[in-house]
């Protein structure tokens with residue numbers, strides 16, 4: 220023992236103590252981490268949890284496909300952990316319905332997603348909860364309904380600009396992403412601001428760029444890292460910092476539009492979403508229970524841009540890609556357009572009822588496109604039981620919409636683009652197990668608008684053009700997964716039909 224003692228000179232003793240302290244600290248943190256990472260009693264099972272990281276998944280694979288693998292192994296309900304976040308993942312129509320519809324009140328909340336919390340500060344619609352959410356949701360749903368009559372004419376008008384913009388390409392290869400995004404964003408601009416923009420307008424371009432990059436960064440690896448380790452990431456530099464800079468600029472832009480609306484507000488003519496909201500602020504002035512104020516107007520307007528543009532534009536991009544890949548299906552859609560609408564007038568929503576094939580193709584695009592593969596996370600507002608497992612209050616729920624769209628027990632050819640899935644004796648066939656817009660209290664409030672845009676933009680484009688791969692180009696269904704599952708950039712030729 221003496222010998223040992225002499226090996227450590229006095230000057231090294233300090234260092235020894237520091238090393239011992241560090242080891243003790245690390246062991247202590249690992250024990251805390253281990254305790255936190257243990258699954259509570261009767262919690263849904265799942266893969267082994269490792270210190271710090273939690274569940275190990277192959278990050279080279281898209282998350283929704285990794286979740287499909289775990290469903291095959293653990294069944295329709297299991298749990299995973301990423302960093303500090305625990306998720307219960309539910310799959311299959313029955314299980315998703317059990318959670319979102321039968322236990323609608325229990326799973327009506329959103330979890331605290333650090334990035335969304337930071338930018339929305341609990342306001343708006345997509346990330347708010349409780350009284351604020353209920354008030355905003357009621358207002359957004361009622362307003363979208365009340366202006367629904369004018370959706371159609373707005374989308375028809377915009378489809379003329381979109382057709383014109385594609386005509387400019389003169390049948391040469393081009394990437395349709397930018398034109399489609401401009402058209403779809405213009406619909407949200409018309410609804411919220413009351414006006415559309417020229418596709419080349421520099422303010423509009425800036426708005427689109429800021430929105431697209433913000434969405435991309437929120438859904439990126441950096442965004443996920445921020446959500447998993449917010450306390451550390453908050454202090455670090457990185458590309459995700461752009462999210463906050465962009466958000467400031469977007470807020471400034473919308474604040475300017477709100478100020479202009481306040482100057483021109485005519486109570487008798489409530490043309491757009493901002494007008495309706497400003498009137499609601501007036502109505503509830505002095506009511507301490509009301510959350511109708513300008514900060515909330517700002518957040519809920521930006522909410523509509525974030526939720527209503529990328530999703531719908533992605534669906535239209537998938538639709539054109541599928542048509543170019545399956546010319547026979549495209550031809551059948553065009554035959555139906557020619558028979559029901561002809562070449563001389565614009566498509567209307569009334570035509571939809573008489574166009575079962577086109578309707579079936581668009582549903583199949585939403586199924587195969589699988590645009591929001593894992594839904595948007597929910598959180599339990601109370602302790603509950605799902606499939607016999609205990610799910611405590613505050614648990615985050617991930618709903619695998621992918622598992623429903625590709626369920627082998629439901630779809631005849633789940634992995635093939637096949638409009639027959641939605642047809643029966645030549646008529647459109649409604650399928651129960653088809654939830655591209657999710658279900659329950661927080662199901663997509665923009666579904667009707669999205670369906671109007673999909674139908675009118677798609678039929679207007681196929682009325683005028685045939686979409687084809689550029690010569691010597693092989694198109695593919697490769698995709699990128701950020702907040703939506705979208706096709707990798709591709710080029711098409713829009714050949715005029717007459």
Ligand code: HEM
Pocket residue numbers: 344345346356522523526527528530531534590591594595596597655656657658660661662663664665666668669
């Ligand atoms: C093809 C297009 C679209 C798809 C596939 C889609 C899908 C979804 C899904 C899966 C959710 C999550 C619902 C849940 O938590 O269960 C959602 C939420 C939402 N969507 Fe859509 N959506 C689309 C278009 C739109 C449009 C055009 C708007 C805007 C008018 C919109 C506004 C919203 C909002 C505000 C929420 C959050 C609702 C809440 O938290 O209460 N979406 N959408």
